[in-house]
Amino acid sequence: MNLALRPFAAGDLGDLYAYHSRPEVVRYLYWEPCDRAQAREALERRMGQTALDAQGQSLVLAIELRALRRVIGEVRLHWLHQGYRQGEIGFVFNPDFQGRGLATEAAAATLQLGFDGLDLHRIIGRCDVRNHASARVMERLGMRREAHFVHNEIFKGEWGEELWYGILEHEWLERERNAGYDGERRAER
Numbered sequence: 001m002n003l004a005l006r007p008f009a010a011g012d013l014g015d016l017y018a019y020h021s022r023p024e025v026v027r028y029l030y031w032e033p034c035d036r037a038q039a040r041e042a043l044e045r046r047m048g049q050t051a052l053d054a055q056g057q058s059l060v061l062a063i064e065l066r067a068l069r070r071v072i073g074e075v076r077l078h079w080l081h082q083g084y085r086q087g088e089i090g091f092v093f094n095p096d097f098q099g100r101g102l103a104t105e106a107a108a109a110t111l112q113l114g115f116d117g118l119d120l121h122r123i124i125g126r127c128d129v130r131n132h133a134s135a136r137v138m139e140r141l142g143m144r145r146e147a148h149f150v151h152n153e154i155f156k157g158e159w160g161e162e163l164w165y166g167i168l169e170h171e172w173l174e175r176e177r178n179a180g181y182d183g184e185r186r187a188e189r
Contacts, residue, residue, distance in 0.1 A: 003106055005061040005075060008046040012062055015071035016043050019094035028128035029092065030155075046074065052118060055082040059113075063106045065097065072097040075110045077118075085121035087114045091137070098133065104140045111141060112176075115169045122168050129161035138165040142175040 008016070017039035019025045026033050034042060049060040056079065063073040073093035080086040089110050093103045107125075114120045125143060127134035139145075143165035151159040 001105065001109070002066060003102060003109070004064040004066055005106060005109055006064060007050045008043055008060065008062045008071075008074075010043070010047070012071045013040055013043050015062075015094075016046075016074075019073065019092065022095065024095055025092065028131040028134070049076075052077065052079050055079050061110075063091075063093070063102070065102070072102065073106065075106050077110050077114050079118065080124075085119060087118060087120045087123045089114065089123055089125045091134070103133075103137050107137055107141055111167065111172055115172050120169065122166060123172075124164055124166045126162055126164050128155070129163050135163055135165075141167065142171060143167040 013036075017034070017036055020031075020034045020039050020042055021036075023033050031042075046060045046062075049058050051057070052059045058076050058078040060074055060076045062071045063075060064070065065072045073091060076088075076090040078088040078090070080088055089107060091103055091107050091110070111123055114123050123143075124146075125134075125138045127138070129148065135145075144167065145163055146166045147162075147164040149162045149164070152162055153160050
């Protein structure tokens, strides 16, 4: 694995600011580009989201590129419903590192955590219909497009459209078997 997924730390401020401050990164997110003080607040929130003990909580992990020892994005696993074993993934990535399969690698590890660590039955992911990169990541993960909501909310001053993707635990396990994982991470070749 080229990446390490780990809790955010105080020293990650510069890296987090490097992508949270970019308009092209937050274009499809619920916040605007941030200044350094806002990035510090975002980092503090993320540093507190390190465990999933109950429904409604989110685990947010920094995506560190091992070779550079630099945070290049983040993944989120949100526990939607304990009884129904439902979760949601999300990811934000520094565009300087897009197009290398790293977002797919990080999101796959997050799905694995949800299915193995939380014993989830179903995990969803959502994105703005214009966010083709995120949609492609979810499709590469084997997630199926389940819905296309038209004008489902006012987003940044205009009606938005959203795609919902989903994958079931048994579908993920089948995908892993077909990819040669046999329950463990693929052996280094």
